[in-house]
Amino acid sequence: MSPHTLAAAVLLIVAFLFGGGGSGAGVANLVVQLTALAVIAFGREAFLQFLSDAPRPLAVLVGLTILLPLLQCVPLPPAIWHNLPGRELALESLSLVGRQDSWMPFSLNVRRTFIAFLALLPALAILVLTWRADVADRRVLLTVLVACGAAGIILGTQQLAFGNREFIFYAEAVGSPDLQGTFANRNTAGLFADIALCALIGLLWATRPSPTLLVVGAVITTLLLLGIFLTRSRSSMVLTIIPVLLFLLYLWNIRGVWLKSRSRCIGLLAGGVTVFLALVLLSGNARIERSLARFDTFQDARPAIWQDVNISISRFWPVGSGIGTFDEVFQLDESLENLSPGRAARAHNEYLETALESGILGPLLLAAWTVIIGLATWRGIREAGEPGQRLAAAAVFMLLAFQSILDYPLRSQTLLCVAGLMLGLLIRRDPADAIARVGMRELAYGLR
DSSP: OOHHHHHHHHHHHHHHHHSOSGGGOHHHHHHHHHHHHHHHHHTHHHHHHHHHHSOHHHHHHHHHHHHHHHHTTSEEOHHHHTTSTTOHHHHHHHHHTTOTTSOEESSSSHHHHHHHHHHHHHHHHHHHHHTTOOHHHHHHHHHHHHHHHHHHHHHHHHHHHTTTOSSOSSGGGTTOSSOOTTOSOHHHHHHHHHHHHHHHHHHHHHHOOOHHHHHHHHHHHHHHHHHHHHTTOHHHHHHTHHHHHHHHHHHHHHHHHHTTOHHHHHHHHHHHHHHHHHHHHHTTOHHHHHHHHGGGOOOOSHHHHHHHHHHHHHHHTTTOSOTTOHHHHGGGTOOGGGOOSSOOOSOSOHHHHHHHHHTTHHHHHHHHHHHHHHHHHHHHHHOSSOHHHHHHHHHHHHHHHHHTTTSOGGGSHHHHHHHHHHHHHHSOOOHHHHHHHHHHHHHHHHHO
């Protein structure tokens, strides 16, 4: 294992342990961010190589994504910020204390916007450290991700055994009927298990495992599926269809090779039977039945929130209110009939929240990332090497994209790091290719 891969693995584990609390867990998130800063200092050569060797569109897009929250923190003269959409109430408030002519930042909450910038650093660090990892190192990182997923489910079952009053990481999870693991949100916990399933399939695709490893994989799969249902997250249960489809694609891909190996066929069959029997035995479990019963009722406050968010978007369009400011600015437009004892806190739709906080730049960046990920996936499918890891990474991005319709997965430090890892797997460039390019460059200089 290379030092860079070891650093990325450590950062991924730290993010799993401390990064699942969302924006409300500032101290825990700080642990992840400080670890990322240490990793960045340790791997500064890798960052320089990324800037020089990465495809220009990717490097530019990464730079724009990282710089956007920083630019929103830059103070602006009164002549500019007075005329920005949605700043009327801020101007009135400052006028009461005689500060209406002060220079003010673009963001309406500069502290939260700067924290959003810091939250991007761990994902950047993992991307830079993994995009040139070799085959063995990529397998190590996928193994770490699968191990984290399984450990989270094991921890969650122990939490449930004590009524979610012991071994709990975040106050929001105390007394909850859901499996939480290292997360404060059941949707995030379930989504992480889905992601671990995709990583497991990508790992199997790349290693051609022995029959014993297939059975072990089946046990881990059963554990992850059990965890998804115990989270009681309807979206995570529905999104399980993505790793299932990825697994069917895996079976189709290896059909010709594996039919020639009787032992592997037996191992695959044994693994399938293990998963099937486990699911049959668990089908009558009371907790599983309560999870499935959530599909009988679809009363949800999200559509009402989205209606008010659209009003807020129009208030600040096309410049936005600043990344991380949703909780403050949304209260201006939250209708009385939609008020509840608690605060909305989030838009529960990442696309709407991005449009509110970043204006037109947010959707443009999302569209650019969609193109980059789509092109990298297409290239991975067409390559003759190991497409399984890239397809697994693409499946993870599909999970994140679909979950973002109803939730806010990338507001979790853990899932931001996972996204950085998957992006590194998608756009990876083998070190041998880089060495060849350097050799040709030196040869060209020698011929001059």
